[in-house]
Amino acid sequence: MNLTAANHRIPLNDGNSIPVIGLGTYADPRKTPKGTCAESVKIAIDAGYRHFDGAFVYYNEHEVGQAIWEKIAEGKVKRDEIFYCGKLWNTCHPPELVRPTLEKTLKILQLDYVDLYIIELPMAFKPGDAIYPRDENGKYIYHETNLCATWEALEACKDAGLAKSIGVSNFNRRQLEMILNKPGLKHKPVSNQVECHPYFTQPKLLEFCRQHDIIIVGYSPLGTSRDETWVNVSSPPLLKDPVLNVIGEKYNKTAAQVALRFSIQRGVVVIPKSFHPQRIKENFQASYRFISAPLILLTPA
Template structure:
């Protein structure tokens, strides 16, 4: 967990990126100094990510143990008998022997099958009965087999985390919970709970998100245009994005910004040569609006939709 907190992170959030984009971006990221690569089967680019990792290992830039790869169990693979085949599919695509972290991407199970987003004839998503504890036991077996180093979750609320933590016969607790986290949505209650349980918060969308109304809550204004963040950035001769990333890193939150821009990939890494004052940290925390950019409302009728709870 100590190394987990001090590393800097890189995320691939969107599917169907142009061919070669993920490959070139991951190669550059590793050269710049990124070591944690956050991926998933449903990003549809693990073949390129794996190729980039393997090439950087073969050319001597890094060793395999230097890379921290996070993979994800998608919603259609929650039944225990599907967990290991899903992981092995990722390993085969990456052409790696193990993943460093494997997380349950959502607590919301979908109907198993050939499609990742199953719908009925009316376009309604088809859900599946969720037994998160049974899914977790299958993941524990994969860790025992040596093909996962650590286990975690994503988008889990306090109740769902407690369901795992209080599971009879628990062998391995979640080491991380990947959730939306940035100055407009600071997650104070969940962060405090996870700290008490020694669970690392990994913050996705740490710079906010795109302004795509099809899936983004546009009632929240653009994060990086905030006047306070812009003024602090000018003081340190940094960008608002660098200030936002520095803020979360200083409060012990792992950040996984997504970028395919070489300039921004380098810029997002350049946050270790300055520190925010206590007053600045408090002021940025004061920006919290408790409003999510990423609400995932299309699944809000799922019995395990996590965002109905306070945290």
């Protein structure tokens, strides 16, 4: 796969295409100053990014949309060059809620369509105004979900032109098969967004998706979030891995660039999140060819 910044898109099974590297936009709204996401999106567009991964529950889609439109107004980019992925949240799985939820996202973004709309998780919470509904004991309130019915509602959104492509996230093989084997299936998922990086390579899921022409989009491609509420932060961070750093030194690249390139060469789309201008630019350079084959990660010089 010899990709460049000017030509770094790969085909999807519905005839559309997706840029192989994008900017993740998740950030804790309690810790992130207002405007940070918008500024980062503008920096990313100037650096060459055309793919942006967001979600309603990130609470910053308005900033992403604002930044995109500012760059369109500057003449830096056209709308059809931008690839935006939005997500259907857990409280919105009932089929009658899918289109209104997407329309709300479009209104926030000030866009007529999203390029990719995905089911964020294969589980559901109780529908309602609470994003994370809990009972009196503080436990999440789950809701029975019919993934096939939710998928049919996404198909209708695609047919209506509100989403160019549709996919899923955090689905395992069994859940993907449920959709793929659904009677009357009109549109296959084009993608499955899952955690994927050199410490968690997802070989079996990647092979299954390849067999069904489904692209893996890897979130946390630079390693699992260091959020102590999610993971044991005493475990070593991926970017301090000695093999990645030895390879980076050999090719005059950062450990992050090596990790991203490893995934790209496996056919995985990567969406590293960063609000740091220099890292945003460095990460995008991983779309250039600088390592001959993924196996070099196993045999550093």
